[in-house]
Amino acid sequence: MLDLARRPAEAPPTGAALAPVLEVKNLVTAFATRRGPFKAVDDVSFTLAPGKTLCLVGESGSGKSVTARSILQIVDPPGAIESGSILLHRHRTAKGDRAGPAETVDMAALHPRSRAIRAIRGRDIAMIFQEPMSSLSPVHTIGNQIVEAIRLHDHVGKKEAKERAVELLKKVEIPRPEKAIERYPFEYSGGMRQRAMIAMALACTPSVLIADEPTTALDVTTQAEILALIKKLQTDVGMAVLFITHDMGVVAEIADEVAVMRFGKLVEHGDTLTIFERPQHDYTKMLLGAVKALDRPSPRRLQRRETNPPGDPVLEVRDLRKVFGSSSGFLGRNKDYVNAVDGVSLTLRAGENLGIVGESGSGKSTLGRCLMRVYPANGGEIRYIDRKGTVHDIAALPERGLAPVRRDLRMIFQDPFSSLNPRMTVGQIVGEPLLVNGLAQGARLRDRVAELLSLVGMPESAMERYPHAFSGGQRQRIGIARAIALEPKIIIADEATSALDVSLRTQVLELLLDLQERLDLSFIFISHDIAVIRYFCDRIAVMFRGKVVEEGATEAVCTAPQHAYTQALLSAVPHPDPRMRGTRIRHRYTGAG
Amino acid sequence: MLLAYVVRRLFWSIPFFFAVSLVAFALIEAPPGDYMTTFAATLAQSGDIVDQERLDALRERYGLDQPFVVQYWKWISGVVRGDFGISFEWQQPVSDLIWERMALSVILAAATLLFTWAIAFPIGIYSAVRKYSIGDYFFSALGFIGLSLPNFLLGLVLMYIAVVHFGSDVSGLFSAEYQQAPWSWGKVVDLGQHLLIPVVILGTSATASLIRIMRANLLDELYKPYVTTARAKGLSEWRLLVKYPVRLALNPFVSTIGWAFPQLVSGSVIISYVLSLPTAGPLLLQALLAQDMFLAGAFILLLCALSIIGMLVSDILLAVIDPRIRYR
Numbered sequence: 001m002l003d004l005a006r007r008p009a010e011a012p013p014t015g016a017a018l019a020p021v022l023e024v025k026n027l028v029t030a031f032a033t034r035r036g037p038f039k040a041v042d043d044v045s046f047t048l049a050p051g052k053t054l055c056l057v058g059e060s061g062s063g064k065s066v067t068a069r070s071i072l073q074i075v076d077p078p079g080a081i082e083s084g085s086i087l088l089h090r091h092r093t094a095k096g097d098r099a100g101p102a103e104t105v106d107m108a109a110l111h112p113r114s115r116a117i118r119a120i121r122g123r124d125i126a127m128i129f130q131e132p133m134s135s136l137s138p139v140h141t142i143g144n145q146i147v148e149a150i151r152l153h154d155h156v157g158k159k160e161a162k163e164r165a166v167e168l169l170k171k172v173e174i175p176r177p178e179k180a181i182e183r184y185p186f187e188y189s190g191g192m193r194q195r196a197m198i199a200m201a202l203a204c205t206p207s208v209l210i211a212d213e214p215t216t217a218l219d220v221t222t223q224a225e226i227l228a229l230i231k232k233l234q235t236d237v238g239m240a241v242l243f244i245t246h247d248m249g250v251v252a253e254i255a256d257e258v259a260v261m262r263f264g265k266l267v268e269h270g271d272t273l274t275i276f277e278r279p280q281h282d283y284t285k286m287l288l289g290a291v292k293a294l295d296r297p298s299p300r301r302l303q304r305r306e307t308n309p310p311g312d313p314v315l316e317v318r319d320l321r322k323v324f325g326s327s328s329g330f331l332g333r334n335k336d337y338v339n340a341v342d343g344v345s346l347t348l349r350a351g352e353n354l355g356i357v358g359e360s361g362s363g364k365s366t367l368g369r370c371l372m373r374v375y376p377a378n379g380g381e382i383r384y385i386d387r388k389g390t391v392h393d394i395a396a397l398p399e400r401g402l403a404p405v406r407r408d409l410r411m412i413f414q415d416p417f418s419s420l421n422p423r424m425t426v427g428q429i430v431g432e433p434l435l436v437n438g439l440a441q442g443a444r445l446r447d448r449v450a451e452l453l454s455l456v457g458m459p460e461s462a463m464e465r466y467p468h469a470f471s472g473g474q475r476q477r478i479g480i481a482r483a484i485a486l487e488p489k490i491i492i493a494d495e496a497t498s499a500l501d502v503s504l505r506t507q508v509l510e511l512l513l514d515l516q517e518r519l520d521l522s523f524i525f526i527s528h529d530i531a532v533i534r535y536f537c538d539r540i541a542v543m544f545r546g547k548v549v550e551e552g553a554t555e556a557v558c559t560a561p562q563h564a565y566t567q568a569l570l571s572a573v574p575h576p577d578p579r580m581r582g583t584r585i586r587h588r589y590t591g592a593g
Numbered sequence: 594m595l596l597a598y599v600v601r602r603l604f605w606s607i608p609f610f611f612a613v614s615l616v617a618f619a620l621i622e623a624p625p626g627d628y629m630t631t632f633a634a635t636l637a638q639s640g641d642i643v644d645q646e647r648l649d650a651l652r653e654r655y656g657l658d659q660p661f662v663v664q665y666w667k668w669i670s671g672v673v674r675g676d677f678g679i680s681f682e683w684q685q686p687v688s689d690l691i692w693e694r695m696a697l698s699v700i701l702a703a704a705t706l707l708f709t710w711a712i713a714f715p716i717g718i719y720s721a722v723r724k725y726s727i728g729d730y731f732f733s734a735l736g737f738i739g740l741s742l743p744n745f746l747l748g749l750v751l752m753y754i755a756v757v758h759f760g761s762d763v764s765g766l767f768s769a770e771y772q773q774a775p776w777s778w779g780k781v782v783d784l785g786q787h788l789l790i791p792v793v794i795l796g797t798s799a800t801a802s803l804i805r806i807m808r809a810n811l812l813d814e815l816y817k818p819y820v821t822t823a824r825a826k827g828l829s830e831w832r833l834l835v836k837y838p839v840r841l842a843l844n845p846f847v848s849t850i851g852w853a854f855p856q857l858v859s860g861s862v863i864i865s866y867v868l869s870l871p872t873a874g875p876l877l878l879q880a881l882l883a884q885d886m887f888l889a890g891a892f893i894l895l896l897c898a899l900s901i902i903g904m905l906v907s908d909i910l911l912a913v914i915d916p917r918i919r920y921r
Contacts, residue, residue, distance in 0.1 A: 069821075072824075072825055074821055074824045074825055076816055076821075113829075113830055115829075118827040118828070118829060119827065120827070121824070121825055121826060121827035122825060122826040122827035123827060126825070126826075127822075127825040129818055129821070129822060130818075131818055134817060134818045134819060135818040135819055135821070135822045136819055136822065137819045137822075137823070137837050137841075138819075138841070138915075138916075138917060139840060139841060139914065139915050139916060139917070140836075140837075141916075148826065148828075149826045149827075152826060152827050152828060153827060184916045184917070186916075186917055197822075200822075200826070
C-alpha cells in the first residue's frame with residue numbers, strides 16, 4: 001500500500017479576485033447543417049484565473065467539449081466560431097504578472113490555420129483529452145510526441161528537448177522515465193498514458209490547461225491519482241485549469257468555480273460551495289439530485305425486500321476458472337496466460353440483485369460472459385436451477401443443451417450504440433429472440449413486441465424505426481426490452497448504466513427495479529461504479545485480479561469494508577460534497593504484498 | 594525486437610517456400626499426360642510417324658515415368674543447386690531462357706509500382722483532405738474511368754496514338770538496334786523510352802483503385818482524436834497531416850505490396866502479347882500449353898518466390914512503420 005495524496009483538510013477557496021488570464025465573452029460556435037446553423041455553444045462567457053480551476057459541467061450534448069475546442073479553434077468542421085471573443089492575456093502568465101507590455105490576443109478573431117493561433121496552441125494553452133489511448137499516436141514513441149511539442153515552440157536542440165521530456169515524465173511520476181520515453185502508447189497502462197498526455201501538455205509550461213474529461217475513461221483509483229497530479233502541477237506553476245466533466249463527485253473534489261452547461265448555454269455559474277449548497281437553476285438541482293439519489297440504497301428496493309425476501313438460490317457458481325492463454329510457440333516462445341477468473345464462488349437467490357464490482361482487468365466482465373457460456377469455463381461449476389427445480393451445470397452442458405438455459409439467462413450490455421444492429425428496426429431487434437426461439441410470429445409477435453416496449457416505457461410507434469433515431473437512454477431501454485422478451489429468470493447487466501448520463505442512470509435503474517417486481521427477475525449487476533451498485537444491489541462481490549476478495553450485504557461492505565482492496569477502492573471514489581474535500585486519505589492497494 | 598521479428602519471418606519463409614514448390618509441381622503434373630503426349634500429338638498432326646519406343650526412351654531419360662515424389666525430388670534438388678532442368682520445347686537449359694525475361698518482368702513491375710504510387714499517393718491525400726471539392730470529384734471521375742477501362746483496349750488506343758501521331762516505335766521493350774546488343778547506357782535509355790506506354794497501361798487501373806483506397810483510409814484517420822491532439826500542440830496542418838494520419842493510412846497500403854509483385858508479373862500477360870514485350874508472361878503461357886513442365890515449373894516457382902519475398906518485404910515494412918505489429 002502506498003500513499004498517493006495526503007492533503008491537509010482545507011475549505012475550498014471561494015471566488016477568485018485574481019486578474020483573469022483567459023476571458024471568454026459571448027462565445028457562439030455553430031455547426032452548419034442542412035436545416036441552418038446549429039448553435040452548439042450559445043452565448044457562453046466565463047473567465048479563468050491563474051492557479052484556479054473552473055469546472056465546466058454538463059451531460060452529453062451540452063456543448064462543453066465544443067466550448068473547450070472553440071478556445072483553441074480545433075472544432076472539427078463544419079463547426080466554427082460565429083461570434084464572441086476569447087481574450088488571452090499573455091502578459092499575465094502562470095507565474096503572476098510578468099514585467100513588460102500588456103499583450104492581449106483575441107483568439108476568436110484569429111484564423112484557425114494561422115501561425116498566430118498555432119503559436120498559442122500548446123505554448124500558452126494546452127489541452128488533454130478523454131481517451132488517452134486514441135489521443136496519442138499509436139505509431140510514435142511517447143518521447144517523440146513530447147519532444148515534438150517542446151521543439152514546436154522552444155528552439156532547442158534534439159538532445160536538450162529529450163532531456164526535458166525525461167524531466168517532464170519524471171514530474172508526472174512515470175517510473176524509469178529514461179526507459180519509458182522510448183516506449184509506445186500501447187505499452188503503457190491507461191493511467192500512464194494519461195500521465196504522458198499531461199507531460200506533453202506541460203511541455204511548454206502553459207498558462208492555461210484545458211482538460212476535457214481526462215479521467216472519465218480511467219478507474220477510480222487511477223482517477224484519484226490523476227486528479228491529485230493535476231492539482232499538484234497546477235499549484236507548482238500556477239496554471240489556470242478549465243476542467244470539463246460530467247461527474248459531480250470530481251467537481252466537488254477539485255473545482256474552485258463551477259459552470260453548468262445545458263443545450264449550449266451556461267445555465268449557472270458560481271463558486272463551488274454555492275453551486276453545491278444553494279443551486280439556483282432547476283437543471284443544476286436535477287444534476288445534484290441525481291447524484292445524491294445514487295449515493296444510498298434505493299428506498300423502493302428496501303421496501304420490496306421487506307415484504308418479499310430473496311428466495312432459494314437460482315444460480316450457484318463454484319470455483320469457476322477462466323484462463324486466457326496465448327502461446328505463440330516456436331521461436332515466438334512466450335507462454336503468457338492470464339487467470340481472468342480465478343476460483344470464483346457466488347450464489348444468486350431468486351429475486352435478489354447481486355452486484356459485482358471491480359476495476360478494469362479485474363475479470364468481472366469475463367465472469368459475466370462465462371455465466372452465459374459466451375466463453376467456455378476452464379474449471380468449476382455453474383449450477384442453474386430452473387423453474388421446475390432441475391439443475392443444469394452451464395459450465396458442462398453440451399453446446400446444443402444450452403438453448404433452454406440461455407432463454408432463462410439474458411444479458412444487457414454497456415454500449416447502447418453498438419449493441420443494437422443499426423440495420424434492424426426496433427421491432428425486429430426486440431422480436432428477434434422470440435422469432436429465433438420459435439415462440440411467436442406475425443400478429444402475435446407484433447403484439448408481444450408492443451407489450452415489451454410499453455413495459456420499458458417506449459411507445460408502440462418505436463417499432464418501425466431504427467436505433468439511430470433514439471437517444472442513449474432510449475436505446476438502453478430497447479436493449480432491456482430485448483433482454484426480457486423471453487421472460488428470463490436472471491438478467492446479467494454488464495455496465496448497463498455506465499455509458500449513460502447521471503439523470504438517465506437513475507431512470508434506468510428504476511426501470512430495472514420495476515421490471516424485477518413485475519417479472520420476478522434476479523439480477524447480476526456488473527459495474528465499476530460503487531454508487532450505482534449501492535443503489536441497486538442487495539449483495540455485493542468485490543473482484544480483484546480474478547478473485548472475489550470480499551462479499552457481503554451491500555450496505556455492510558460499503559460502510560465497513562473489511563478487505564484492504566475494498567477500502568482502497570472506496571477511498572478513491574470522489575464524493576459529491578465539496579466540504580469533504582481533503583478529508584480522506586487515498587491509497588492504492590497493490591496486491592499480495 | 595525488430596531484428597528478432599525479421600529473423601523469425603525469414604526463417605518461416607523457408608519451409609513455406611518448399612510447401613509452395615510442392616503445390617506448384619503438383620499443379621503442373623495435374624493435367625493428364627505429359628510433354629511426350631503433347632509432342633506425339635504435334636507429330637501426328639503434322640503427319641509424322643510416332644515412334645512409341647523413342648517416346649518411351651525419352652520418357653525414361655527425363656524421368657517422366659517415375660512416381661510423383663521421385664520426380665519432385667529430382668526437380669527440387671536441382672533447383673536448390675540452381676539447375677532448373679531442360680526445356681523440352683526449346684531444348685535448352687531452363688535457366689538460360691528465363692533469367693532475362695524474369696529480369697525484364699521485374700523491371701516492368703517495379704516501374705509500374707513506382708508510377709502507381711507516385712500518382713496515387715498525392716491524389717489520394719488531396720481527395721481526402723479536400724473531400725467533396727471540385728478536384729476530388731474530378732479525380733474520382735477519372736479514377737472510375739481508369740478502373741473500368743480494360744487494359745488491352747487502353748493499350749491499343751495508346752499504341753495507335755503513339756504510332757500515328759508521334760511516329761514512335763511502341764512494340765517490344767527495345768529498338769531493333771539494341772535487340773541483341775550487350776547492355777550499355779544507350780540500351781538503358783532505350784528501355785526507359787519503351788517502358789513508358791506499358792507502365793501507363795498497366796498502372797492505370799491500379800492507380801485508380803489505390804486513389805480510392807488511400808482516400809478512404811485517410812478519411813478514416815483524419816478525424817481521429819490523436820489528430821486533434823497534434824493540432825492542439827500547435828503543429829501546422831501540413832506537417833501534422835504527413836506525420837500522423839498519412840503515416841497510419843499507409844498501413845493497408847504496405848500490406849498490399851506482397852500481392853502487387855506477382856500480380857504485376859502474371860497480370861501483364863495480355864499486355865505483353867498486345868505490345869509484344871519480351872517478358873515472362875507470354876513464355877509462361879506457352880510453356881503451360883505445351884506441358885513443358887520444367888520451364889513452366891521454373892516460372893511458377895519464381896512467381897511464388899516473388900510472392901513470398903513480397904509478403905516478407907511488406908511484413909517487415911509494416912513492422913517498421915507500425916510498432917504494434919512487432920509485439921504480436
